[in-house]
Amino acid sequence: MNLIAAVAEGARFTSFLLRDTLAQDGITFSAAVSKLANTPVIAPSYLTVGGVGPNEGAVITRGRTHAVDVWYLNVSDNRWFLVETNYDHWTSPPPSDDRRDPAVAAIKKIGQANISPNELFQVLSVHPVLNNGTTYTTVMSASHPEIYQSWVR
8 A cells, every 4th residue: 555545445544643642632542542542544663652550561563553562561470661672562573673682681681570660771871782783762751751861862
């Protein structure tokens, strides 16, 4: 499907869908995930959504017409963090670009009780998580909007 056909069929640019979702007054985490997962978009993507309540975190793996997968936090199942590095989480990353496994190992080493914005930035700043393909790094918190910082790499 080309761009013109996708737009003619109601598909949205992901950036506009994100903006509209975030600007919607009173939208809940679950309503935002549903809208981001089910609105047709121009191109496949990964969307990371964070909320302010328990287990309100998800990675949406998007196809053009709908979500291929929605992967949620689940603290009771020891899934207190999610790592998305541009490869489907249910597949192995290629050995030439495995950023996921080092990031997961680093976060587990820090531990849930010790994670902080600074510690998260450190995880995102070591090779191979940070590499020549990294354009920028952002650390933010939905429950603490004052925590928002981006670095051009």
